[in-house]
Amino acid sequence: xxxxxxxxxxxxxxxxxxxxxxxxxxxxxxxxxxxxxxxxxxxxxxxxxxxxxxxxxxxxxxxxxxxxxxxxxxxxxxxxxxxxxxxxxxxxxxxxxxxxxxxxxxxxxxxxxxxxxxxxxxxxxxxxxxxxxxxxxxxxxxxxxxxxxxxxxxxxxxxxxxxxxxxxxxxxxxxxxxxxxxxxxxxxxxxxxxxxxxxxxxxxxxxxxxxxxxxxxxxxxxxxxxxxxxxxxxxxxxxxxxxxxxxxxxx
Amino acid sequence: xxxxxxxxxxxxxxxxxxxxxxxxxxxxxxxxxxxxxxxxxxxxxxxxxxxxxxxxxxxxxxxxxxxxxxxxxxxxxxxxxxxxxxxxxxxxxxxxxxxxxxxxxxxxxxxxxxxxxxxxxxxxxxxxxxxxxxxxxxxxxxxxxxxxxxxxxxxxxxxxxxxxxxxxxxxxxxxxxxxxxxxxxxxxxxxxxxxxxxxxxxxxxxxxxxxxxxxxxxxxxxxxxxxxxxxxxxxxxxxxxxxxxxxxxxxxxxxxxxxxxxxxxxxxxxxxxxxxxxxxxxxxxxxxxxxxxxxxxxxxxxxxxxxxxxxxxxxxxxxxxxxxxxxxxxxxxxxxxxxxxxxxxxxxxxxxxxxxxxxxxxxxxxxxxxxxxxxxxxxxxxxxxxxxxxxxxxxxxxxxxxxxxxxxxxxxxxxxxxxxxxxxxxxxxxxxxxxxxxxxxxxxxxxxxxxxxxxxxxxxxxxxxxxxxxxxxxxx
Numbered sequence: 001x002x003x004x005x006x007x008x009x010x011x012x013x014x015x016x017x018x019x020x021x022x023x024x025x026x027x028x029x030x031x032x033x034x035x036x037x038x039x040x041x042x043x044x045x046x047x048x049x050x051x052x053x054x055x056x057x058x059x060x061x062x063x064x065x066x067x068x069x070x071x072x073x074x075x076x077x078x079x080x081x082x083x084x085x086x087x088x089x090x091x092x093x094x095x096x097x098x099x100x101x102x103x104x105x106x107x108x109x110x111x112x113x114x115x116x117x118x119x120x121x122x123x124x125x126x127x128x129x130x131x132x133x134x135x136x137x138x139x140x141x142x143x144x145x146x147x148x149x150x151x152x153x154x155x156x157x158x159x160x161x162x163x164x165x166x167x168x169x170x171x172x173x174x175x176x177x178x179x180x181x182x183x184x185x186x187x188x189x190x191x192x193x194x195x196x197x198x199x200x201x202x203x204x205x206x207x208x209x210x211x212x213x214x215x216x217x218x219x220x221x222x223x224x225x226x227x228x229x230x231x232x233x234x235x236x237x238x239x240x241x242x243x244x245x246x247x248x249x250x251x
Numbered sequence: 252x253x254x255x256x257x258x259x260x261x262x263x264x265x266x267x268x269x270x271x272x273x274x275x276x277x278x279x280x281x282x283x284x285x286x287x288x289x290x291x292x293x294x295x296x297x298x299x300x301x302x303x304x305x306x307x308x309x310x311x312x313x314x315x316x317x318x319x320x321x322x323x324x325x326x327x328x329x330x331x332x333x334x335x336x337x338x339x340x341x342x343x344x345x346x347x348x349x350x351x352x353x354x355x356x357x358x359x360x361x362x363x364x365x366x367x368x369x370x371x372x373x374x375x376x377x378x379x380x381x382x383x384x385x386x387x388x389x390x391x392x393x394x395x396x397x398x399x400x401x402x403x404x405x406x407x408x409x410x411x412x413x414x415x416x417x418x419x420x421x422x423x424x425x426x427x428x429x430x431x432x433x434x435x436x437x438x439x440x441x442x443x444x445x446x447x448x449x450x451x452x453x454x455x456x457x458x459x460x461x462x463x464x465x466x467x468x469x470x471x472x473x474x475x476x477x478x479x480x481x482x483x484x485x486x487x488x489x490x491x492x493x494x495x496x497x498x499x500x501x502x503x504x505x506x507x508x509x510x511x512x513x514x515x516x517x518x519x520x521x522x523x524x525x526x527x528x529x530x531x532x533x534x535x536x537x538x539x540x541x542x543x544x545x546x547x548x549x550x551x552x553x554x555x556x557x558x559x560x561x562x563x564x565x566x567x568x569x570x571x572x573x574x575x576x577x578x579x580x581x582x583x584x585x586x587x588x589x590x591x592x593x594x595x596x597x598x599x600x601x602x603x604x605x606x607x608x609x610x611x612x613x614x615x616x617x618x619x620x621x622x623x624x625x626x627x628x629x630x631x632x633x634x635x636x637x638x639x640x641x642x643x644x645x646x647x648x649x650x651x652x653x654x655x656x657x658x659x660x661x662x663x664x665x666x667x668x669x670x671x672x673x674x675x676x677x678x679x680x681x682x683x684x685x686x687x688x689x690x691x692x693x694x695x696x697x698x699x700x701x702x703x704x705x706x707x708x709x710x711x712x713x714x715x716x717x718x719x720x721x722x723x724x725x726x727x
Contacts, residue, residue, distance in 0.1 A: 083682050085682075093697025093698055103684050
């Protein structure tokens with residue numbers, strides 16, 4: 001049971017960005033992808049989620065054996081993929097509570113309704129983990145949110161939707177240390193033998209709080225190195241300069 | 252229409268879904284039929300059937316002349332108006348019955364019509380009085396007994412002008428003169444049905460009064476005439492709804508609505524317009540607000556082929572307030588040409604216009620606003636906000652605000668915005684598992700959310716549902 005990416009190539013406006021990505025995230029594991037700017041990390045997350053700016057030229061993405069590249073964005077989500085955005089969009093006029101509820105409702109068979117009492121109970125308990133104010137439910141999705149509030153909101157949605165595979169795109173960017181700790185608490189609470197987690201990050205700092213099982217280095221559209229959590233520390237110390245030496249073999 | 256040809260059948264079917272509720276009709280069963288076309292004979296026929304007093308007949312005939320003398324306003328409005336063929340319309344269709352006080356007495360098919368539209372049910376649930384118009388005349392009219400005892404008058408225009416001439420006549424045609432525009436003149440010539448309401452001094456009517464306008468016949472024009480007078484310190488909310496079956500030919504709905512709020516009175520007029528897409532909806536609405544009075548128009552236009560409607564408030568007394576809150580949704584094949592008219596005619600008067608329009612596909616939304624503050628006044632305030640949301644690149648939206656402020660002792664504020672449901676917003680919502688159609692509908696409901704809360708609860712629920720249905724049809 002895993003999210004498997006095989007030899008994935010993707011273009012944006014005819015420019016190749018992903019040039020043969022191979023990666024497997026089994027359930028129960030936490031993987032981190034690090035790499036310099038422009039290496040294709042964020043593109044990978046959007047391609048998995050199904051953003052139509054990207055044209056997939058070859059390769060496959062499968063979820064527990066099922067190819068998902070033919071599915072629409074919302075179908076992939078309901079199949080179990082969650083993407084915590086680096087820059088979450090604003091949805092003016094739609095309250096957080098209604099938004100999350102609509103997302104949960106979309107997972108129910110036609111004619112079935114969310115139980116409002118149980119829903120709010122669940123929502124509040126998860127907001128407590130993330131130390132979010134109750135007023136948050138009535139605010140429009142991401143509108144006027146600070147960077148930290150947006151990231152917390154992503155984690156809240158992730159907790160509410162209970163996905164099988166989570167992709168966190170630079171969730172640590174723009175967070176102060178206190179907010180980072182809270183977000184990490186939420187993500188750690190999500191760690192489970194039934195869930196795979198992929199974190200995309202620039203900084204080792206996040207990995208102090210969410211310990212990965214594996215660290216991958218991405219460069220120029222490929223995974224170029226894979227190691228344990230100690231790899232992140234090495235990168236922190238020596239940076240990505242080693243990439244230029246050409247002394248690496250593909251993972 | 253060319254616009255309709257560009258959308259596929261599936262989309263078309265989905266767009267029509269919301270009108271399924273109103274899209275049925277019964278065979279015609281009219282005792283009185285003024286025939287096709289318009290002439291002085293038509294007007295005399297209507298006056299004869301209605302047994303009009305002489306002054307009303309004279310008023311109609313004079314209005315007919317005014318109608319003939321006025322050109323179609325295509326110099327500023329859409330050319331589509333030229334597709335109204337006045338000589339092919341039937342101007343009066345009625346069965347000759349007086350409005351009934353009990354639903355049991357209403358003819359079976361008329362009763363069934365209004366039951367299918369949920370009118371009697373709503374009446375039981377939350378209304379203080381109902382008037383239900385079927386083609387030219389009112390089929391049912393009833394107001395709660397205790398309101399009648401308090402002196403509230405809620406009847407149709409025919410009964411109003413005959414039985415309550417002393418209150419009716421001084422205000423009739425005074426807020427909107429016959430010659431205001433070509434369609435107000437047409438209405439003044441052939442009007443029938445509509446409400447006459449009088450709320451006595453100091454009486455605050457707690458529950459809304461409602462009128463429901465139903466067109467059952469083809470090639471027909473409905474010309475109701477409404478006059479609402481709230482005496483000093485009185486308060487009332489009036490709601491109107493309307494539907495028609497979808498016929499091949501065009502149908503004309505051209506109403507005139509006049510509101511008079513005496514000193515300190517408050518009138519709220521709520522419309523949810525959901526005509527079928529063959530209806531030309533050309534309506535003139537204006538309120539007169541005396542000292543410390545308030546007139547609010549809360550207006551939602553979802554249906555029709557072309558709507559032209561610019562509710563207005565003339566603030567005649569000091570500290571009078573006028574407000575227009577409007578929502579327009581223009582889907583494929585539709586043009587919503589709406590706006591507001593605020594005429595400040597006394598010191599320290601305040602007006603507020605908030606308009607939100609949504610254009611989908613080939614749909615077109617136009618905002619036309621007029622705010623007039625003359626030089627000799629002081630302390631007047633106007634706030635105008637118009638926001639447009641466009642869904643897909645074919646949509647068209649135009650804004651024509653005209654704010655004329657003379658003198659420097661006033662405060663005016665104007666804000667306009669045009670936004671799109673962005674790809675990034677849709678991607679975000681879809682990534683949460685929400686389908687494209689549901690995401691669209693969430694975005695649209697979010698856009699108008701603050702205005703929907705201005706509608707009475709029962710209407711706002713209906714409104715959200717209608718918009719959801721419209722949006723389901725708007726995405727491939």
